[in-house]
Structures are given as C-alpha cells and as structure tokens.
Amino acid sequence: MTQLSVPSTSAGLHAWLTYLEHLHHQAIDMGLDRVKQVAEQLNLLQPSAKVMTVAGTNGKGSTVRYLETILRADGYQTGVYISPHLHRYNERVRINGEQLSDAEHVAAFAAVEEARGDISLTYFEFGTLAALWLMQQRNLDVWVLEIGLGGRLDAVNIIDADVALLTSVGIDHVGFLGADRTGIAREKAGIFRPHRPAICGEPDLPATLVEQAQAQQVQLQRVGYEFFYKPQDAQHWQFRNSDIQLLDLPLPQLPLPNAATAVAALAALPLPVTLTAIKQGLEQAREPGRLQFLAATAQRPADTLLDVAHNPHAAAYLVDVLRQRYPERPVLAVVGMLQDKDIAGTLATLQPLVAQWFFADLSEPRGARAEQLQQQLPSTANVAGCFADVASAYAAALAAATPAPEGSNQQQPLVLVCGSFYTVGKIADTE
Structure with missing residues (x-):
C-alpha cells in the first residue's frame, strides 16, 4: 500500500477527507477492535454526557432530529452525530443544533491521527472518533449518535448508550447484515x-430478538406492547406508556412512528423532559432530504418532494405519505439508485403511484445506470427517459410537470426525487 502523506492542520478539510478516503484498504471493515483501541487513547469511552444511540433500517435521521429538537427546547446542551451527509461533511456533527x-x-x-499510531481506520471509523472527540470538548448534557450500518459491529457501538433506540427492521445491506x-434485527x-432501556419502534420485532433481549436483561420497550400512540384528530396525536399519557401532541412534518419512538426514549432517559418541550420540538423538527417539500417558484415550475427512500421499507412509507398528503396529484418520479440496493423491490413499491419515470445515472461508487433501473420495470411502465445525471432528469421532470388547463379538475403533477442520499443531495444542493 502506498504511503500516504498526512495533511497539515492548515491543509483544509478537503485534503483531510481525501486522506481519510485512502487510509484503509477497504471502505467498510466491520469490527470494533481497531476503533476501540484509538478511542481508549483519546479517552472517549466514558462520556460524562448521557448517550442515546439510534439504529434501524429506516427512520434514524428523523428520530435523531426529534430527540435533538425536543432536548434543545428544554434547554439541554446537545451533540449529534449522523451519517451520511447530503452536501457537506460538516452536516455530520451538530453542537446545540x-x-x-x-x-x-x-x-x-489531527487529534485522531496522532492517537491512532499505526492502527488503520476506515473513513467512517476515523470520522466517528473525530465526532466523539468534538463532543467531548464541550460540556454537553446529551449525545445523540446515529448508527451508520447495522449496530453490533458499527464504530458508534464502542459507546455504551444510556438509552438505545431501534427504529425499524427491513432488508438492506444484505452483504454485511444478512x-x-x-439476522438483521440481531445485528441492529x-x-x-443489559439493565438499560432499549426502545423499539419496529412493530414486527422478530420473536427471537425479544427472547434474546429478555435473556440479557435489557429493559425492552416495544411499540404496541410497552408504549402506544395513535392519531387524536386531524392535527394532533397521543402517546402513552405505563407511566405517562400525553394528549394534544402536534402532528409533525416528519414520520409520526419515529416521533413516538423518540418520545418513548426521552421518557426513559434519566433526565426530565417537559411536555412543553416535547410539543415545541415536534413542531420544529425538520430534516433535509426527508419528506422535504419544495414549493414551486419561477425557477422551479413545479412542487417537488425530496426523500432519501432507497429500499422497499422506506418506499412503502413514502407511498403512504403520497396517498395521504397528495391524493389526486400525478407523481413524476426522478430516481437514481446504488447497484447494491433492492432496486426491483423499491421500484415495484413505488410503481402504483408513479405516473411517469425519469431515471438518472449515479456516478458515485456503486452507482447504478439509468438503464439498469428501467430494466426492473414492466415494459408497460411510462418511462420518460434515461438521463446521464440527476440534474438532467430533474429538469426534464420539471418541464413535463405542466400546470393543468384552467378550469379543469386535474391537479398539477408533483415531482418526486428519491432513491439515494446521492440523488436527493444533488437536487437540494441547487436550492
């Protein structure tokens, strides 16, 4: 392996990120031994803050955002670590929002580089240690850490969480998780x-996992068993567990199941959280690229919905949202995906609601060609075309989303952009 030159502290962030990309012999190398050794050198393994760790196939980002906005509404000092980012690496760490x-x-x-010695780290492992180091420098009350992939062998799991959250269990990353x-649930x-709360927002948790958690004396709290939620009226919902009942909670913009999981987790956190803060945080929670609505403008002649849904589980929830929020609007779908995702299953889930498809090549590693996406649809599907990049596909969809004739009962089409963080990031970056 070619010897890499370590950037100086004045070299800039881009130079460091390039260095991280080439430091390890493979992009994903599951395991905790190497990253834990470096964490010990940096004294990161026993944070003074309370720690909440969030895993799941889908819903992690919005759940993290709910936790953050509610805690901040109550005056707590928060640190957040997420991945991946949409536009800039800096999005991965937030201190007090x-x-x-x-x-x-x-x-x-630079601190991680000095501490690692000759221990090789992946891009994600290096970034995780750097994020924890940044949080450690501040006097924070709560760390909210998003698991990158899986759970058991993810670098974030070197930290013992005071409250662990599992948002959902679906089929994804089969090459690493099964x-x-x-098997995937067991990894997550x-x-x-043991002896600490684990909040599960997955309504269909495998029985073997429940038995395993109980045998390990985990304080398991499952939706539909230990905590419950339901819509109350058109604008409110309610939550209850064995200790509390919360009424008149505002319906949030982000997914409601993840809001309920976040509220259950905060109820288990050994810090008091007020009802006022819960309501305020729910109303404020927004996450770029998750059900993000962009209203039409002079430069963007059609309403656009951005969502990073990239597997059948996430696509099914997106379909439900489209049916509820935009029931009469034709959907023009701009889609770019990675080759190792369940392309056929994701597109089949979206197919009943899509009036016309605009497929785009993704140039990133593992990116699929537009033609590969089209091949997964039946020949009767209405495919407008295959495009060399997302921007071209999006421009074509906007051009096709012409307003309905005046006086007609037709609704103007809605442009949907989905399939990958890469896909959504290219559109949002132009706003």
Missing part, C-alpha cells in the same frame, strides 16, 4: 445494553 467549522473538524482529525429480518440490537 449548529454545524461546526472546517477548522474544528480538521483539529479533530438476508433475513431475524447489538447496541442494546
């Missing part, structure tokens, strides 16, 4: 800790 400067990230990378829900539940 704010992103950090390039210089702060570089300082963190091809069945039982690796973030659970």
Whole structure:
C-alpha cells in the first residue's frame, strides 16, 4: 500500500477527507477492535454526557432530529452525530443544533491521527472518533449518535448508550447484515445494553430478538406492547406508556412512528423532559432530504418532494405519505439508485403511484445506470427517459410537470426525487 502523506492542520478539510478516503484498504471493515483501541487513547469511552444511540433500517435521521429538537427546547446542551451527509461533511456533527467549522473538524482529525499510531481506520471509523472527540470538548448534557450500518459491529457501538433506540427492521445491506429480518434485527440490537432501556419502534420485532433481549436483561420497550400512540384528530396525536399519557401532541412534518419512538426514549432517559418541550420540538423538527417539500417558484415550475427512500421499507412509507398528503396529484418520479440496493423491490413499491419515470445515472461508487433501473420495470411502465445525471432528469421532470388547463379538475403533477442520499443531495444542493 502506498504511503500516504498526512495533511497539515492548515491543509483544509478537503485534503483531510481525501486522506481519510485512502487510509484503509477497504471502505467498510466491520469490527470494533481497531476503533476501540484509538478511542481508549483519546479517552472517549466514558462520556460524562448521557448517550442515546439510534439504529434501524429506516427512520434514524428523523428520530435523531426529534430527540435533538425536543432536548434543545428544554434547554439541554446537545451533540449529534449522523451519517451520511447530503452536501457537506460538516452536516455530520451538530453542537446545540449548529454545524461546526472546517477548522474544528480538521483539529479533530489531527487529534485522531496522532492517537491512532499505526492502527488503520476506515473513513467512517476515523470520522466517528473525530465526532466523539468534538463532543467531548464541550460540556454537553446529551449525545445523540446515529448508527451508520447495522449496530453490533458499527464504530458508534464502542459507546455504551444510556438509552438505545431501534427504529425499524427491513432488508438492506444484505452483504454485511444478512438476508433475513431475524439476522438483521440481531445485528441492529447489538447496541442494546443489559439493565438499560432499549426502545423499539419496529412493530414486527422478530420473536427471537425479544427472547434474546429478555435473556440479557435489557429493559425492552416495544411499540404496541410497552408504549402506544395513535392519531387524536386531524392535527394532533397521543402517546402513552405505563407511566405517562400525553394528549394534544402536534402532528409533525416528519414520520409520526419515529416521533413516538423518540418520545418513548426521552421518557426513559434519566433526565426530565417537559411536555412543553416535547410539543415545541415536534413542531420544529425538520430534516433535509426527508419528506422535504419544495414549493414551486419561477425557477422551479413545479412542487417537488425530496426523500432519501432507497429500499422497499422506506418506499412503502413514502407511498403512504403520497396517498395521504397528495391524493389526486400525478407523481413524476426522478430516481437514481446504488447497484447494491433492492432496486426491483423499491421500484415495484413505488410503481402504483408513479405516473411517469425519469431515471438518472449515479456516478458515485456503486452507482447504478439509468438503464439498469428501467430494466426492473414492466415494459408497460411510462418511462420518460434515461438521463446521464440527476440534474438532467430533474429538469426534464420539471418541464413535463405542466400546470393543468384552467378550469379543469386535474391537479398539477408533483415531482418526486428519491432513491439515494446521492440523488436527493444533488437536487437540494441547487436550492
């Protein structure tokens, strides 16, 4: 392996990220031994803050955002770590809701570089340690950490969470987590800790996982068993567990199941959280690229909905949202995906609601060609075309989304952009 030159602290964030990309011999290398050794050198393994760790096939980002906005509404000092980012690496770490400067990230990378010695780290492992180091520098009350992939062997899992959250269990990353829900659930539940709360928003949790958690004396709290939620009226919902009942909670913009999981987790956190803060945080929670609505403008002649749905489980929820919020609007779908995703299953889930498809090549590693996507649809599907990039596909969809004739009962089409973080990021970046 070619010897890499370590960037200086004045080299800039881009130089450091390039260095991280080429440091390890493979992009994903599951395991905790190497990253834990470096964490010990940096004294990161026993944070003074309370820690909440969020795993799941889908719903992690919105759940993290709910936790953050509610805790901040109650005056708590928060640190958040998420992945991946849409536009800039700086999005991955937030302190009290704010992103950090390039210089702060570089300082963190330099600290990790000094501590690792000859231990090789992946891009994600290096970034995770840097994020934890950044949070450690502040006097924070709560760390909210999103699991990148799986759970048990994910670098974030070196930290023992005070409360662990599992949002959902679906089929994804089969090359690393397995091809069945039982195996995937077991990997994700690796973030659970004995005698500590584990909040599960997955309504169909495999029985073997429940038995395993109970045998390990995990304080398991499952939706539909230990906590419950339901719509109350057109604008409110309610939550209850064995200790509390909360009424008149505002319906949030982000998915309601993840809001309920977040509220259940905060109820289990050994810090008091007020009802006022819960309501305020629910109303404020927004997450770029998750059910993000962009209203039509002079430059963008059609309403657009951005969502990073990239597997059948997420696509099914997206279909439900489209049916509820935009029941009469034709959907023009701009889609770009990665080759290792369940392309056929995702497109089949979206197919009943899509009036016309606009497929795009993704140039990123593992990116699928537009023609590969089209081949997964029946020949009768209305495909407008295959495009060399997302921007071209989006421009074509906007041009096709002409307003309905005046006086007609037809609704103007809605442009949907989905299939990957890469796909959505290219559109949102132009706003």
